[in-house]
Amino acid sequence: KPLIFRRISSMANFITDKAYINGEWRSVPGSFNVLNPLNGEVVGKAADCDRSLAEESVKHAHAAFQSWKNTGAKTRADVLKKWYGLILANQECLAELVTKENGKPIKESMGEIAYAASFVEWLAEEAKRTYGTTIPTSNANKRLISIKQPIGVAAMITPWNFPAAMITRKACAAIAAGCTVVLKPAEDTPFSALALAKLGEEAGLPAGVLNIIPSSREHAQEIGEVICTHPDVAAVSFTGSTATGKILLGLASSTVKKVSLELGGLAPFIAFESADLKKVVANAMACKFRYMGQTCVCANRIFVQESIHDEFVEQLIAAIKNELKFGDPLDSKVTFGPMINEKAVQKVESQVEDAIKNGGKVVCGGKRGKLGGTFFEPTVITDVTPSMRCCNEETFGPIASIIKFSTEKEVLAMANDTRSGLAGYFFSNDVAQCWRVAEQLEVGMVGINEGLISAPEAPFGGVKESGLGREGSQVALDEFSEIKYMCWG
Ligand SMILES: NC(=O)c1ccc[n+]([C@@H]2O[C@H](COP(=O)([O-])OP(=O)(O)OC[C@H]3O[C@@H](n4cnc5c(N)ncnc54)[C@H](O)[C@@H]3O)[C@@H](O)[C@H]2O)c1
Numbered sequence: 001k002p003l004i005f006r007r008i009s010s011m012a013n014f015i016t017d018k019a020y021i022n023g024e025w026r027s028v029p030g031s032f033n034v035l036n037p038l039n040g041e042v043v044g045k046a047a048d049c050d051r052s053l054a055e056e057s058v059k060h061a062h063a064a065f066q067s068w069k070n071t072g073a074k075t076r077a078d079v080l081k082k083w084y085g086l087i088l089a090n091q092e093c094l095a096e097l098v099t100k101e102n103g104k105p106i107k108e109s110m111g112e113i114a115y116a117a118s119f120v121e122w123l124a125e126e127a128k129r130t131y132g133t134t135i136p137t138s139n140a141n142k143r144l145i146s147i148k149q150p151i152g153v154a155a156m157i158t159p160w161n162f163p164a165a166m167i168t169r170k171a172c173a174a175i176a177a178g179c180t181v182v183l184k185p186a187e188d189t190p191f192s193a194l195a196l197a198k199l200g201e202e203a204g205l206p207a208g209v210l211n212i213i214p215s216s217r218e219h220a221q222e223i224g225e226v227i228c229t230h231p232d233v234a235a236v237s238f239t240g241s242t243a244t245g246k247i248l249l250g251l252a253s254s255t256v257k258k259v260s261l262e263l264g265g266l267a268p269f270i271a272f273e274s275a276d277l278k279k280v281v282a283n284a285m286a287c288k289f290r291y292m293g294q295t296c297v298c299a300n301r302i303f304v305q306e307s308i309h310d311e312f313v314e315q316l317i318a319a320i321k322n323e324l325k326f327g328d329p330l331d332s333k334v335t336f337g338p339m340i341n342e343k344a345v346q347k348v349e350s351q352v353e354d355a356i357k358n359g360g361k362v363v364c365g366g367k368r369g370k371l372g373g374t375f376f377e378p379t380v381i382t383d384v385t386p387s388m389r390c391c392n393e394e395t396f397g398p399i400a401s402i403i404k405f406s407t408e409k410e411v412l413a414m415a416n417d418t419r420s421g422l423a424g425y426f427f428s429n430d431v432a433q434c435w436r437v438a439e440q441l442e443v444g445m446v447g448i449n450e451g452l453i454s455a456p457e458a459p460f461g462g463v464k465e466s467g468l469g470r471e472g473s474q475v476a477l478d479e480f481s482e483i484k485y486m487c488w489g
């Protein structure tokens, strides 16, 4: 029978002040306002879950695990595939919701929903490929095999910058593996998570397999404590800042949980002189300024070889002026909207001040946007040095910090001189250099002549203090699986 996917009539139908626990849309005592970053208007009231609702969700997820873990792989894959179809059928509504919650330009939000859906599809396919091994033995009287089993209840905390894709990338990996999920979305973007849950429910997820417990920032810490210390939670998966990730990792140690962390980055973006400059500029624009620089893999430190430095800066400024259009992010022509909140603007402002104080030159932008609110101009700073904050602290905003270099050795030393190691990018037409630099950059992901590297089939994750584990790809389900070795006498 062909699958027909129902379209929810409008974005407003996705806004709810309820939590989703054990397959029920639950009223909870408290609520908090979710604000539109464009104008501070209330998008809606969201359920403010607390410690006791987190505990209750874990209890239900643990009960649901007892049957979900025993479902066939095809059953899980079929539910996920249906969910994938429903997400795509509702792409416009979901994208509008993302834009209302976090100010992402609507074209990018449409892209995010397609990206979020692509994880559901990929992980549905991977559900059927959790192969074990047969192991040749040195003892002829024994037979050795290993199987993969779902780890148990997986608890998750997600950020506001990809409020749909970070949910599906984690939750669908766990669900595909046979685990059940308790997920706390970011306080800025709870409705996107709940909207996905609504579609998951319609796709046939049994009660308790996916539980969404939004909370205000005030309750985030206690929910974190419950899910990271509860004996019935087996795995914790977090995406967000490195500071929060470290707290959760510490908490999870008391019961030795499996922990996956996708944390902050400080991506080096290196332009070598042999590179195609037009391509470098186009990729710098995409890699630096998409979603106003608020992605964990955005170029944070742009290293440019001295012979092409001035030309690069000139072309980058021209591209900013010609290509970026400010305005209401719901307008499909707009490519540059407001930042998430005032705190984010203040961080960017303080990095600009610090750079100027220490000898940096602001050659484009550098101040709040004319539209007011949380708009900030796309900014280019030259003469940046490694001691400046824009060079050693994640910017998470629209500042292109340009550092001039002369040799490959020098730039590699600067690029690797950090505790962050999420993504890195470089541009070169020297093949030997491409191999050398790709191997030597201390990051989890490298773009070689490419500034947009994310894909469901690729392993996403960082090294050093940028994280633990990988999401997406053929290893995605490993984060939520245990390998059991069997020795047959
Ligand atoms: N590596 C990745 O895949 C990836 C993806 C997106 C964002 N990020 C990173 O996330 C950061 C931006 O997101 P943010 O500012 O929302 O991060 P954040 O750490 O402040 O918040 C992320 C989530 O953690 C929750 N949280 C905050 N403090 C908590 C605590 N003490 N206990 C439990 N939960 C807590 C928040 O409510 C939110 O849901 C950036 O550093 C960015 O690089 C990383």
Ligand SMILES: O=CCCC(=O)O
Pocket: 161, 162, 165, 294, 295, 296, 297, 454, 460
């Ligand atoms: O912000 C982090 C996630 C970005 C991505 O998946 O491309």
